[in-house]
């Protein structure tokens with residue numbers, strides 16, 4: 001979970017308890033530089049955070065979003081050199097991922113929300129002589145950016161249950177790699193249900209957001225505890241500068257300002273950029289106007305306590321966040337989720 005929610009404290013706790021702990025690469029250079037008081041570049045930040053996540057034992061890897069165009073390759077190299085057990089990559093199709101550097105023992109795992117996306121990735125990766133080591137199928141109930149157009153989020157055909165069977169077929173066609181399902185999975189029973197359907201694993205975000213080890217700010221965790229079902233909305237217009245729908249708690253200060261058009265246009269971080277007319281990634285739509293986009297980098301950094309005095313926070317969650325009613329440790333959460341409660 002980016003920005004700055006899943007860092008080494010959360011990932012290493014998950015790894016220690018037998019899960020695959022995943023740090024987020026988003027804005028990691030800034031977050032690590034603030035933590036250590038020294039300047040770190042993107043490569044160093046990915047290397048360092050993965051190494052720390054793995055230090056206490058168990059399996060740990062990193063999520064690197066395709067939308068972070070300028071940082072993508074350096075994050076991949078840093079994670080590979082640090083011996084990440086997995087690189088999980090979505091928010092854009094990670095078509096070049098296997099070509100950046102040989103991956104040795106690191107599993108390369110794309111995130112998709114449709115068979116079409118998986119087909120494109122597999123075809124492209126075949127040309128690079130690489131088959132995905134697994135795929136994350138993320139349905140429309142997830143937190144963060146969604147891989148669906150706004151009007152497709154609620155379609156019955158797009159529930160995770162309905163998306164799963166064709167993805168399973170396609171994975172078989174390209175070499176029968178494992179499928180990890182994500183989005184709205186909340187209980188041990190949910191996990192069992194998807195495993196019985198043929199899933200090989202689950203990826204969970206929201207349940208780990210309000211854990212002791214999560215690096216979300218205290219006000220973010222409190223906002224999750226206070227959220228009611230109707231408070232969890234999909235921000236679209238105004239929305240994320242990358243154009244994908246983005247799920248938020250509607251009381252998030254930055255979202256409230258964005259709705260009221262109170263926030264001056266701004267982009268001084270530039271992690272999420274779109275192509276200009278010359279085909280170079282230089283444009284952030286939140287810079288020119290506050291009409292349709294909010295400043296996601298600053299909002300999410302603020303939610304991870306990076307710049308809380310200067311910027312309003314933006315709280316992203318999955319649809320089930322309203323069910324979270326207390327802050328728990330990763331140890332107790334994983335006991336619950338593996339059906340191992342006392």
Ligand SMILES: Cc1cc2nc3c(=O)[nH]c(=O)nc-3n(C[C@H](O)[C@H](O)[C@H](O)COP(=O)(O)O)c2cc1C
Pocket residue numbers: 001002003005024026063065089090091111138141142143144145182183184185203204205206207209316317318319320
């Ligand atoms: C706070 C938060 C931040 C997230 N950040 C990212 C991210 O940076 N990259 C990404 O690929 N997915 C991100 N996601 C999606 C999760 O990785 C996960 O697939 C999804 O939330 C699963 O659904 P759940 O939250 O219902 O468990 C985020 C989710 C949350 C809740």
